[in-house]
Amino acid sequence: MKLHTYFRSSAAYRVRIALNLKGIEAELLPVHLLKDGGQQFGTAYDALNPQHLVPLLEDDGLVLPQSLAIIEYLDETHPQLPLLPPDARGRARVRALSQAIACDIHPIDNLRVLKYLSDTLGVTPEQKSAWYRHWVALGLEALERQVAGAGDTGLFCHGDTPTMADCCLVPQLYNARRFDCDLDPYPTLTAIARRCEALPAFIAASPENQADAA
Amino acid sequence: MKLHTYFRSSAAYRVRIALNLKGIEAELLPVHLLKDGGQQFGTAYDALNPQHLVPLLEDDGLVLPQSLAIIEYLDETHPQLPLLPPDARGRARVRALSQAIACDIHPIDNLRVLKYLSDTLGVTPEQKSAWYRHWVALGLEALERQVAGAGDTGLFCHGDTPTMADCCLVPQLYNARRFDCDLDPYPTLTAIARRCEALPAFIAASPENQADAA
Structure with a gap:
């Protein structure tokens, strides 16, 4: 593989x-x-x-x-x-949380989009950063509300073992930190991410631990 | 429901x-x-x-x-x-085709993003249309190449019955037409969409046939 x-x-x-x-x-x-x-x-x-x-x-x-x-x-x-729960409702929830990031935050803030903003629309670096932070804040605010206090939320986004949703959450928060987004409004999400980031699987996958890291 | x-x-x-x-x-x-x-x-x-x-x-x-x-x-x-194939590879292909639209075309051209371009960044209507068409063309060009001539492609995106990928394709092409995108470079995709659009399930779901249509 x-x-x-x-x-x-x-x-x-x-x-x-x-x-x-x-x-x-x-x-x-x-x-x-x-x-x-x-x-x-x-x-x-x-x-x-x-x-x-x-x-x-x-x-x-x-x-x-x-x-x-x-x-x-x-x-x-x-x-x-397994990275998806055994029940249809659980799988649906994990997929929806994952897609909230993978469809509705990340693609709008992707490298190629930021490049188009700068190169084709000529926006300033400040406007580009504001754009990035706008979509992150909008997406994470909603995600925090969906995860905080939900019965299905456990130590991780869904239950007490990592799922596909956590595989999406950690990289999104990592990226948000790179762009100086304020993560204080999302205590549930950041607590989950901290638990993830202590696990060897997450540590080994992080950008700075890749062979191709600059 | x-x-x-x-x-x-x-x-x-x-x-x-x-x-x-x-x-x-x-x-x-x-x-x-x-x-x-x-x-x-x-x-x-x-x-x-x-x-x-x-x-x-x-x-x-x-x-x-x-x-x-x-x-x-x-x-x-x-x-x-079923809207997903019975085999893991088939499901993977249908999900990937669906996500190519639902993650990498649609969210960048969504109403709220276009509104931000106009209201916050002050781009012109022409720049907004060019933005829309840019991401549609980039996405559909890749999708056409993935679907055209692939052994798994049939009368529809995957095989000879509609799947989740066709549920994504038809609305994306509908939207692209609204924004006057040139669809001639995508003969495989438009042929599949035509087959879909002849089916009662697709006709009844179309925007103009909704009770809330303007």
């Missing part, structure tokens, strides 16, 4: 956590999103993933983009230490 | 298609995203969904946001006429 990854990619970070939590060995192949005009646009990677995004999983002929699709695939094919 | 919906919401349209394809009866509750300063911000809806987005499903105490989470929940709880 091979995972095309970039140390700072929030979406690749999610999958690295999932691999580690499940104890799946995978070869990590770095795709540097900034070097060489963006290695994701190179001929070899373009042939594998016309979306030019990371992560991308290769598994015995399967070529699979999209971090959440990858995590669900890993969970289905390696059932040990 | 109740679905909070807005006739023009691409994400709500996905779920309306899924409900119809599976023959599930649901009460449709309109949330007008433009009237009254946005009914999604009203007290009642805010209490249900702090994300202030549609769709939202209510089912016997479950309150579930996020269109893809809803579709998977419907598919798991109503197994007839």
Whole structure:
């Protein structure tokens, strides 16, 4: 199994956590999103993933983009230490929490979007930072309300073991800190993230512990 | 079962298609995203969904946001006429195609993002349209390449019956037409969409056939 990854990619970070939590060995192949005009646009990677995004999983002929699709695939094919709950309602909740990040926060603040804002619309660095923080705050505020005090929330986003939702939460908060977002309004989310970040699977997956870290 | 919906919401349209394809009866509750300063911000809806987005499903105490989470929940709880393939690789492919739209095209072109571009960044209507078309073209170009000629592609995105991927594709192309995007470069996607749009489940779910259509 091979995972095309970039140390700072929030979406690749999610999958690295999932691999580690499940104890799946995978070869990590770095795709540097900034070097060489963006290695994701190179001929070899373009042939594998016309979306030019990371992560991308290769598994015995399967070529699979999209971090959440990858995590669900890993969970289905390696059932040990499940990242989705056993019940339909639980799975629905974990998917919805994951998608709140993977659909409604991260893509709007992704590298290529920030680049378009600067390069094509000519916004100032301050406006770009405000944009980033706006979507993070909007998304995390809602997520905090959904998780805080919910009966299904435990030590982690759903129950007392990490799920796909935690694989999404930690990279999003990591990124938010990089952009100096104020995380004080989200005590439940940050407490969960702290618990995650103490676990070896999360530590080994973090950007600074990647071979391709700058 | 109740679905909070807005006739023009691409994400709500996905779920309306899924409900119809599976023959599930649901009460449709309109949330007008433009009237009254946005009914999604009203007290009642805010209490249900702090994300202030549609769709939202209510089912016997479950309150579930996020269109893809809803579709998977419907598919798991109503197994007839499945919207996901029976094999892990097939499910992974359908999820990845769905997420290519639901994560990497739609959220960047969503109403609230376009509003921020106009109201906060003061971009011109032309710049806003160019933004819209840029992300649609980037996303659909990749999707066309992933679907065209793939062995798993059939009359629909995956095989010869509609799946969750088709529930995502048709609303995205509908929206793209509204914004005058050129769809000629995507002959495989538009041919699939035409097949879908001839089916009663897709016709009944379309924006112009909703009770809340303007």
